[in-house]
Amino acid sequence: MADVTDQTFDAEVLQSDKPVLVDFWAVWCGPCQVQGPIVEEVAAAVGDKAKVLKLNVDENPVNAQKYGIMSIPTLMVFNGGNVTKQFIGVTSKDTLLAELNK
Amino acid sequence: MTYDVIIIGSGPAGYTAALYTSRAFLKTLVLSGFEPGGQLTTTTEVDNYPGFPKGIMGPQLVTDMKAQVERFGAEIKQEVVTEINKESVFTITTQSGKYTAKTVIVATGASAMYLGLPSEEKLKGKGVSACATCDGFFFRGKVVTVIGGGDTAMEEATFLTKFAPKVTVIHRRDEFRASAIMLDRAKKDERITFLTNKIVEEILGETEVTGVRLKDAKTGEMIDYPTQGVFLAIGHKPNTDFLKGFIDLDPKGYVAVKRAETPLSPQTETSVPGVFAAGDCVDPRYRQAIVAAGQGCMAAMDAEKYLETHGTEDHA
Numbered sequence: 001m002a003d004v005t006d007q008t009f010d011a012e013v014l015q016s017d018k019p020v021l022v023d024f025w026a027v028w029c030g031p032c033q034v035q036g037p038i039v040e041e042v043a044a045a046v047g048d049k050a051k052v053l054k055l056n057v058d059e060n061p062v063n064a065q066k067y068g069i070m071s072i073p074t075l076m077v078f079n080g081g082n083v084t085k086q087f088i089g090v091t092s093k094d095t096l097l098a099e100l101n102k
Numbered sequence: 103m104t105y106d107v108i109i110i111g112s113g114p115a116g117y118t119a120a121l122y123t124s125r126a127f128l129k130t131l132v133l134s135g136f137e138p139g140g141q142l143t144t145t146t147e148v149d150n151y152p153g154f155p156k157g158i159m160g161p162q163l164v165t166d167m168k169a170q171v172e173r174f175g176a177e178i179k180q181e182v183v184t185e186i187n188k189e190s191v192f193t194i195t196t197q198s199g200k201y202t203a204k205t206v207i208v209a210t211g212a213s214a215m216y217l218g219l220p221s222e223e224k225l226k227g228k229g230v231s232a233c234a235t236c237d238g239f240f241f242r243g244k245v246v247t248v249i250g251g252g253d254t255a256m257e258e259a260t261f262l263t264k265f266a267p268k269v270t271v272i273h274r275r276d277e278f279r280a281s282a283i284m285l286d287r288a289k290k291d292e293r294i295t296f297l298t299n300k301i302v303e304e305i306l307g308e309t310e311v312t313g314v315r316l317k318d319a320k321t322g323e324m325i326d327y328p329t330q331g332v333f334l335a336i337g338h339k340p341n342t343d344f345l346k347g348f349i350d351l352d353p354k355g356y357v358a359v360k361r362a363e364t365p366l367s368p369q370t371e372t373s374v375p376g377v378f379a380a381g382d383c384v385d386p387r388y389r390q391a392i393v394a395a396g397q398g399c400m401a402a403m404d405a406e407k408y409l410e411t412h413g414t415e416d417h418a
């Protein structure tokens with residue numbers, strides 16, 4: 001699954017014409033290791049309807065701070081550059097897919 | 103198709119049970135729930151699980167347990183059970199399907215308790231957390247509080263000093279449940295201060311935490327205490343709400359297991375024959391990974407024995 005960074009966030013997420021799901025994660029976060037494979041499955045299932053990206057909060061502090069991340073995993077859905085939904089903590093495939101297929 | 107055993111939960115209790123049942127050639131399904139791997143995924147170093155002389159990271163330990171279970175052919179699905187019914191076999195309903203089994207092992211563990219304030223709910227993930235090891239990183243240079251008076255509170259407070267220059271432990275009494283050694287370590291740390299006899303009435307802040315409103319347990323006096331992070335360490339609650347009315351629970355929600363009638367009776371059987379339970383969901387006392395794993399083994403052996411005596415009739 002593709003990564004998004006502080007450098008590419010604007011182009012990849014904010015300017016996207018499709019909904020984007022961003023998984024904020026870190027290597028040291030146990031629950032994030034659980035969330036990762038779930039997000040991979042979501043990416044495979046959602047196909048072309050939405051983009052699914054992950055952002056490493058250690059390496060990309062600017063956006064982690066900008067979106068007030070204080071707990072990970074946090075999953076945010078962006079539509080037209082705005083956050084339209086967020087989930088804090090491990091979130092199931094069904095819940096994420098339901099949101100992206102809205 | 104009917105499974106021999108369905109195991110609900112994927113912490114040390116669930117995975118150990120699955121290891122034993124699948125090695126015994128019982129057709130096994132593990133439903134791993136909202137927290138695959140269980141509570142150990144939220145911690146760092148585990149130094150008291152034998153076999154790892156240098157310690158092991160909690161998430162790694164459960165990942166290895168999972169791999170060991172998969173080696174013997176158990177199926178694992180990430181689904182949350184919402185209901186169990188008993189007809190000729192057990193029907194287990196999840197958010198996305200139904201499964202049937204001849205026996206069930208409940209290994210649903212426990213989750214951190216929250217205070218239950220609306221302001222707390224609103225600020226979850228915005229400065230309110232129940233897991234210092236998960237979220238402490240985001241509080242670098244910030245002033246934080248830990249609510250609670252047990253070992254978990256002391257451990258969280260000590261851990262948080264890695265990031266936060268000042269940590270305040272707020273406790274509603276003036277005695278602590280924490281063990282002497284943990285309390286002593288926290289008290290010796292000059293970055294940690296203690297506020298006792300204070301009850302948290304409200305968590306303050308609109309979009310992020312700015313403070314806590316505290317009531318003095320003796321005088322009733324109210325103060326607003328500024329803080330940027332609130333870490334709850336007020337205990338755990340068994341994940342058994344969905345079992346109410348199906349098997350007997352004790353008043354605090356722990357699964358009641360039958361007292362063994364003879365030294366050779368099963369020790370993990372619940373009030374419903376064929377349903378067994380293991381780990382933190384039955385155990386308010388020890389709450390250790392090794393105990394959960396041990397009980398998972400016991401439940402698996404009890405289920406196996408039950409199938410030998412009851413499971414031979416064809417239910418299908």
Ligand SMILES: Cc1cc2nc3c(=O)[nH]c(=O)nc-3n(C[C@H](O)[C@H](O)[C@H](O)COP(=O)(O)OP(=O)(O)OC[C@H]3O[C@@H](n4cnc5c(N)ncnc54)[C@H](O)[C@@H]3O)c2cc1C
Nearest residue numbers: 111112113114115135137140141183211381382389390391
């Ligand atoms: C921060 C922290 C640090 C710890 N450190 C240590 C340590 O150093 N050493 C030690 O021995 N112990 C430690 N513990 C305690 C240890 O983690 C627990 O005793 C142990 O994990 C209990 O195992 P369990 O299998 O009973 O339940 P859990 O680990 O709680 O797992 C419960 C499982 O049940 C699943 N579940 C719950 N409800 C449902 C449902 N409705 N449907 C399907 N699945 C469901 C969950 O998804 C989860 O997989 C620590 C705990 C915490 C929180």
